[in-house]
Amino acid sequence: xxxxxxxxxxxxxxxxxxxxxxxxxxxxxxxxxxxxxxxxxxxxxxxxxxxxxxxxxxxxxxxxxxxxxxxxxxxxxxxxxxxxxxxxxxxxxxxxxxxxxxxxxxxxxxxxxx
Amino acid sequence: xxxxxxxxxxxxxxxxxxxxxxxxxxxxxxxxxxxxxxxxxxxxxxxxxxxxxxxxxxxxxxxxxxxxxxxxxxxxxxxxxxxxxxxxxxxxxxxxxxxxxxxxxxxxxxxxxxx
Numbered sequence: 001x002x003x004x005x006x007x008x009x010x011x012x013x014x015x016x017x018x019x020x021x022x023x024x025x026x027x028x029x030x031x032x033x034x035x036x037x038x039x040x041x042x043x044x045x046x047x048x049x050x051x052x053x054x055x056x057x058x059x060x061x062x063x064x065x066x067x068x069x070x071x072x073x074x075x076x077x078x079x080x081x082x083x084x085x086x087x088x089x090x091x092x093x094x095x096x097x098x099x100x101x102x103x104x105x106x107x108x109x110x111x112x113x114x
Numbered sequence: 115x116x117x118x119x120x121x122x123x124x125x126x127x128x129x130x131x132x133x134x135x136x137x138x139x140x141x142x143x144x145x146x147x148x149x150x151x152x153x154x155x156x157x158x159x160x161x162x163x164x165x166x167x168x169x170x171x172x173x174x175x176x177x178x179x180x181x182x183x184x185x186x187x188x189x190x191x192x193x194x195x196x197x198x199x200x201x202x203x204x205x206x207x208x209x210x211x212x213x214x215x216x217x218x219x220x221x222x223x224x225x226x227x228x229x
Contacts, residue, residue: 006156009154034217036217036220042222042223043118043204043220043221043222043223044157044204044206044218044220045220046217046218049217090156090157101159101162101172101173102147102159102162102218103159103173104149104156104157104158104159105156106154106155106156107156
């Protein structure tokens with residue numbers, strides 16, 4: 001079985017300050033982990049993915065995430081928030097070997113205050 | 115342009131009237147999947163398909179059917195829609211068969227309202 005917990009449903013930051021979106025996962029096998037972003041009335045876009053290579057993963061638009069197996073976490077960070085980062089973010093886990101199921105977190109809405 | 119195309123984008127209909135949401139991808143992907151998105155629940159997987167004629171249930175399959183007769187198409191069928199199926203639906207595809215390390219490409223979504 002697998003599960004994903006996004007620890008905050010809403011996060012609010014000021015423009016130019018760091019962003020931290022937290023994600024914990026549970027998996028009985030070696031997982032692949034992803035972060036997707038969804039802007040209002042849009043589909044989902046891949047930000048970054050972890051698939052067993054480097055534990056620090058760099059994505060698009062300055063985002064990065066660190067896979068910590070001991071903490072079963074995959075938190076998303078960005079050094080400096082931009083107004084265009086306001087969106088909903090989803091952490092996702094899948095079974096790296098079978099790809100039979102994909103599990104999404106419940107999402108974190110990021111608000112960026114000017 | 116590589117894309118996943120869903121139709122219709124918006125639909126308002128009534129309880130019990132059969133409907134089909136089409137999904138087509140032009141990337142020759144083996145894996146396709148349907149999700150529904152509800153506030154506070156994230157995306158939940160309805161059905162997925164590993165390849166042509168191979169489909170399986172996700173987390174919330176009740177009330178839905180799918181078929182995969184061609185590699186590019188993966189329609190979602192609601193035989194007798196009910197109000198609790200009012201939701202935002204996404205189709206997605208992935209290039210890798212049997213491996214979970216490839217990201218999915220998503221369509222723009224279909225907003226269904228069942229009255």
